[in-house]
Amino acid sequence: MQHYDVIIIGGGPAGFQAALSARKSNPKVSIALIRKEKKALIPCGIPYVLHSLKSVDDDILPDEPLQKHKIDIIIGEVSRREDHTLQLSDKRQISFKKLVLATGSRPVFPSIPGVEKEGVFFVKKEYDYLIKLQGAARSSKNILVIGGGYIGVEIADELLRAGKHVTLIEMLPSLLATTMDPEFSSDLHAELENHGAKIILGCKVIQFTGKDQFDGADLDNGDHIEADMAILSVGYKPNLEIAVTFGLETEKNYGIIVDEYLRTSDPDILAAGDCALHKNSITGKASRVMLASTAMAQGRLVGSNLFRISFVKNFQGTLGSFATKVGNFSFGVSGLTELEAKELGIHYFTGEHDSVDRHPGKLPGATKIHIKLLFARYSHVLLGAQIRGGDSVGELVNMISVMIQKRMTDMEIDTIQIGTHPLLTSSPIAYPVINATSNAIEKWFHKTTEEL
Amino acid sequence: MQHYDVIIIGGGPAGFQAALSARKSNPKVSIALIRKEKKALIPCGIPYVLHSLKSVDDDILPDEPLQKHKIDIIIGEVSRREDHTLQLSDKRQISFKKLVLATGSRPVFPSIPGVEKEGVFFVKKEYDYLIKLQGAARSSKNILVIGGGYIGVEIADELLRAGKHVTLIEMLPSLLATTMDPEFSSDLHAELENHGAKIILGCKVIQFTGKDQFDGADLDNGDHIEADMAILSVGYKPNLEIAVTFGLETEKNYGIIVDEYLRTSDPDILAAGDCALHKNSITGKASRVMLASTAMAQGRLVGSNLFRISFVKNFQGTLGSFATKVGNFSFGVSGLTELEAKELGIHYFTGEHDSVDRHPGKLPGATKIHIKLLFARYSHVLLGAQIRGGDSVGELVNMISVMIQKRMTDMEIDTIQIGTHPLLTSSPIAYPVINATSNAIEKWFHKTTEEL
Numbered sequence: 001m002q003h004y005d006v007i008i009i010g011g012g013p014a015g016f017q018a019a020l021s022a023r024k025s026n027p028k029v030s031i032a033l034i035r036k037e038k039k040a041l042i043p044c045g046i047p048y049v050l051h052s053l054k055s056v057d058d059d060i061l062p063d064e065p066l067q068k069h070k071i072d073i074i075i076g077e078v079s080r081r082e083d084h085t086l087q088l089s090d091k092r093q094i095s096f097k098k099l100v101l102a103t104g105s106r107p108v109f110p111s112i113p114g115v116e117k118e119g120v121f122f123v124k125k126e127y128d129y130l131i132k133l134q135g136a137a138r139s140s141k142n143i144l145v146i147g148g149g150y151i152g153v154e155i156a157d158e159l160l161r162a163g164k165h166v167t168l169i170e171m172l173p174s175l176l177a178t179t180m181d182p183e184f185s186s187d188l189h190a191e192l193e194n195h196g197a198k199i200i201l202g203c204k205v206i207q208f209t210g211k212d213q214f215d216g217a218d219l220d221n222g223d224h225i226e227a228d229m230a231i232l233s234v235g236y237k238p239n240l241e242i243a244v245t246f247g248l249e250t251e252k253n254y255g256i257i258v259d260e261y262l263r264t265s266d267p268d269i270l271a272a273g274d275c276a277l278h279k280n281s282i283t284g285k286a287s288r289v290m291l292a293s294t295a296m297a298q299g300r301l302v303g304s305n306l307f308r309i310s311f312v313k314n315f316q317g318t319l320g321s322f323a324t325k326v327g328n329f330s331f332g333v334s335g336l337t338e339l340e341a342k343e344l345g346i347h348y349f350t351g352e353h354d355s356v357d358r359h360p361g362k363l364p365g366a367t368k369i370h371i372k373l374l375f376a377r378y379s380h381v382l383l384g385a386q387i388r389g390g391d392s393v394g395e396l397v398n399m400i401s402v403m404i405q406k407r408m409t410d411m412e413i414d415t416i417q418i419g420t421h422p423l424l425t426s427s428p429i430a431y432p433v434i435n436a437t438s439n440a441i442e443k444w445f446h447k448t449t450e451e452l
Numbered sequence: 453m454q455h456y457d458v459i460i461i462g463g464g465p466a467g468f469q470a471a472l473s474a475r476k477s478n479p480k481v482s483i484a485l486i487r488k489e490k491k492a493l494i495p496c497g498i499p500y501v502l503h504s505l506k507s508v509d510d511d512i513l514p515d516e517p518l519q520k521h522k523i524d525i526i527i528g529e530v531s532r533r534e535d536h537t538l539q540l541s542d543k544r545q546i547s548f549k550k551l552v553l554a555t556g557s558r559p560v561f562p563s564i565p566g567v568e569k570e571g572v573f574f575v576k577k578e579y580d581y582l583i584k585l586q587g588a589a590r591s592s593k594n595i596l597v598i599g600g601g602y603i604g605v606e607i608a609d610e611l612l613r614a615g616k617h618v619t620l621i622e623m624l625p626s627l628l629a630t631t632m633d634p635e636f637s638s639d640l641h642a643e644l645e646n647h648g649a650k651i652i653l654g655c656k657v658i659q660f661t662g663k664d665q666f667d668g669a670d671l672d673n674g675d676h677i678e679a680d681m682a683i684l685s686v687g688y689k690p691n692l693e694i695a696v697t698f699g700l701e702t703e704k705n706y707g708i709i710v711d712e713y714l715r716t717s718d719p720d721i722l723a724a725g726d727c728a729l730h731k732n733s734i735t736g737k738a739s740r741v742m743l744a745s746t747a748m749a750q751g752r753l754v755g756s757n758l759f760r761i762s763f764v765k766n767f768q769g770t771l772g773s774f775a776t777k778v779g780n781f782s783f784g785v786s787g788l789t790e791l792e793a794k795e796l797g798i799h800y801f802t803g804e805h806d807s808v809d810r811h812p813g814k815l816p817g818a819t820k821i822h823i824k825l826l827f828a829r830y831s832h833v834l835l836g837a838q839i840r841g842g843d844s845v846g847e848l849v850n851m852i853s854v855m856i857q858k859r860m861t862d863m864e865i866d867t868i869q870i871g872t873h874p875l876l877t878s879s880p881i882a883y884p885v886i887n888a889t890s891n892a893i894e895k896w897f898h899k900t901t902e903e904l
Contacts, residue, residue, distance in 0.1 A: 013880060013881060016881060017880075017881060024890065024894055024897075025897075027898065042811060042812050042874075042879065044811070044872065044873065044874050044879075045811060045812050045815075045874045047874075048812075048815060048874050048875070052815055052816060052875075053812065053814060053815065054814070058812055058814040059812050060812070061881070065881075291871070292872065292879075292880050293869065293870055293871055293872045293880040293883075294869060295880075296880035296881060296883075297867070297868075297869045297870075297880075300866065300867070300886070300890070301867065312863055312864075312867070313863075313866070313867060314867075315867075316867075318869070319869045321869060321870060321871030322871055322873075323871050323872070323873040323876050323877065324873055325873065325875045325876060330873075330875075330876055332871065333871075334871060359494060359496070359497060360494050360497045360500075360505065360510055360511050360512070362505060362506070362510040363497075363500060363504055363505065364504060391843060391844065391875075391876055392843065392844060392846060392847045393876065394844060394847075394871075394872075394873055394875075394876025394877040395844045395846075395847035395848045395850075395851060395876075395877060396847045396850075397871050398847075398848075398851050398870045398871060398877070399847060399850050399851040399854055401868070401869060401870050401871060402851055402854050402855060402858075402860075402868060402870075403854060405868055405869065406854075406858050406860070408854075408858070411764055411765075412764075414752065414765070415749070415752070415753065415764070415765060415766075415767075415768075416749075416853070416854060416857055417733075417745065417746060417749045417770070417771045417773060417853060417857065418745055418749075418773060418850045418853050418854075419743070419745055419773030419774055419775050419784065419785075419786060419846075419849050419850060419853060420496065420744065420745045420775070420846075421496065421774075421775040421776055421777065421782075421846055422494075422496050422497045422499075422500050423500070423504075423777045423782075423843075423846075424775050424777060424782055424843055424845065424846025424847075425775065425846040425847060425850070427494065427496075427744075428465060428469075428744050428745040428747075428748035428749075429465060429468060429469060429513070429517075429748060431745075431748075434752070438476065438752070442476055445476075445477075446479065
């Protein structure tokens with residue numbers, strides 16, 4: 001029987017990062033990573049397999065960093081455990097001292113009649129499946145995308161770039177409804193439409209049509225959409241089977257219950273990534289956000305908490321920082337939206353600013369930026385931000401992520417020093433984060449709480 | 453005689469921002485901005501007038517924001533003051549309650565024989581002069597750029613983009629020697645050379661040749677360089693004449709002496725921008741850094757400290773965050789370089805990382821990123837960063853600027869959550885700031901102070 005000091009189950013971002021952090025904190029222990037897939041995928045890159053990347057092989061998480069850090073890779077499926085021994089479905093037995101579950105998530109399969117037809121695809125994190133999906137998309141002309149979350153929107157955008165006819169259906173009244181305020185999601189909506197997408201909101205598919213091969217969908221508004229294939233992305237749910245088999249405490253649809261050091265109900269088992277229940281860092285509520293960046297943040301903590309607890313290396317809840325690009329605009333979100341703040345009854349005020357991401361604005365490549373910041377009334381702490389702009393939004397949102405996590409107030413941000421460059425950023429006069437902050441301050445400085 | 457509650461002298465970034473902040477903090481006072489130039493320039497945009505911008509008019513600071521905030525613009529030159537009354541050179545008299553000096557800086561004119569010849573240009577912040585410079589550059593083929601600081605390097609890059617033959621001369625042993633460590637400046641050097649620049653380091657011009665019209669330069673290494681025109685950018689010095697005339701305390705070559713609320717030795721006069729003496733926020737030493745972004749940071753403070761002091765709205769010294777783009781790479785610097793830390797005897801350790809700014813790295817537009825972070829040994833506080841990468845460096849350096857100003861430690865950065873996107877950022881696994889931090893931590897975690 002093989003033995004490892006540390007075993008990680010799962011080869012996605014959380015598992016990958018957990019293995020590396022285990023090595024960094026523990027230079028001398030033996031470590032193995034067990035995964036089902038021969039090739040592990042970069043999950044956020046999957047939409048880009050449809051057009052921007054040549055092949056699915058361009059979207060692979062490389063094994064080299066694991067090998068370089070002397071982490072054995074075991075391809076296999078864990079079926080059960082007995083005390084500190086894992087049994088694989090091929091009967092191999094492997095024992096461990098400490099175990100990390102990073103079993104990830106999988107797409108939700110809605111029970112729509114006809115969902116099993118040829119030509120109806122999901123966005124699975126599986127190499128062979130994605131090759132099929134890629135092939136089907138490349139040979140199709142009319143494609144129906146179901147689900148207007150980040151993945152659905154990015155798939156629609158990729159397909160449009162590839163010159164496909166795209167119809168996007170979302171059951172909620174706006175795209176990205178749970179993570180973006182309407183004024184931002186409507187910009188994104190318009191941008192997709194400008195590039196040729198047909199978008200249908202507030203509508204459900206009631207059945208997929210066609211004999212064995214999908215040829216269209218009936219909607220609950222009575223319409224019928226013809227298409228060559230359908231791609232569904234209507235949410236993900238955590239893979240909890242192994243955790244349940246192992247007798248760990250879990251919360252259905254949310255994940256394995258872990259403490260702030262990512263320890264499960266078994267003292268020798270930790271969990272990280274989509275399979276671990278995580279709470280929103282501002283609201284404290286269980287979060288359905290599943291982001292590789294959150295998974296990696298957890299993966300980076302696990303290694304330091306395996307054998308002894310490293311105080312400070314704890315997970316303080318999910319911030320939720322998103323970025324995406326659609327057409328010629330990029331969108332970024334960090335922390336709370338205004339909608340969420342309202343729903344939760346959080347007392348807030350906002351600051352906004354419009355700017356351009358070059359200075360002077362006549363420089364080639366300049367894109368308009370719109371930003372909205374949310375601050376807490378009373379404490380003045382930054383709660384959230386949304387930005388629409390050019391490519392620089394990807395890192396701008398990270399500057400804001402740092403500010404939220406450091407609980408910076410509007411008054412601190414107002415005095416911050418930043419760097420600017422004509423070809424790379426907004427002008428210092430029109431720097432979005434600072435100007436939106438100063439807009440927020442102006443409100444409370446001259447108004448009472450009632451007037452705000 | 454005209455009267456204003458607040459008068460700002462100077463129409464550059466500091467003056468512009470000071471006027472706006474004066475208005476924001478004091479909605480009801482009367483404000484005027486006095487400047488010499490009919491049109492105020494965006495200083496950092498000046499190099500881009502040579503090629504990327506069509507005309508000098510595309511590099512103008514707009515008057516609209518001032519007008520919109522009811523700030524009168526007075527075109528004129530202040531010659532002297534008597535108590536609270538200014539006299540302009542056209543004899544107009546204007547009285548004030550509070551005065552802000554934002555007189556900026558001008559190029560250093562080295563006393564090289566022949567410097568007065570036709571065809572020898574400086575980078576002046578003057579509209580009419582820049583039109584001449586632009587015209588000369590567009591009709592020249594071989595151009596000599598003297599000075600390898602940011603402006604010289606950016607001018608060289610612009611001229612190369614315009615297809616000119618460029619020779620760049622710098623007296624110090626490397627480009628950007630005072631703000632960038634050699635491994636970064638040598639990358640920038642190589643990038644300029646790859647695009648066709650001839651670069652001569654450690655060398656001075658001893659005379660400009662030609663009859664009345666410049667035709668070349670003799671160097672102190674015995675070489676002669678032929679060229680159609682020369683552009684000199686060998687430093688800037690603060691405009692202190694008005695401050696001296698007004699009897700304010702100044703420090704030659706450094707600026708008007710101000711306290712942390714930007715008040716001069718006269719209680720009713722404040723100063724901001726290049727003309728104000730400012731200290732490095734880490735070393736406490738008088739700084740020669742002149743950045744529009746620093747000037748604006750000061751400009752934003754002035755308004756709140758005119759009539760009453762706003763505690764917290766003080767200037768805590770210059771951080772120094774730079775970004776620039778040369779050829780296909782962008783470069784960013786914030787805080788201390790390793791060279792500076794060594795010179796100052798600061799006990800530090802570094803972390804480095806190499807990455808790509810897209811994920812997967814095979815996505816179109818991906819650029820390699822190299823990052824180096826400097827942390828203080830003992831306190832673990834982040835002291836500085838340097839990055840070479842794609843356009844996202846412009847905002848990445850601002851994320852780091854925030855981290856330095858919030859005195860974040862390596863341990864805090866190690867647990868930070870960020871957002872990532874395939875088309876916009878590095879992968880969460882390879883996120884440069886976090887990985888360089890974790891590289892730094894690995895060193896001290898497994899080594900003693902002596903081994904570091």
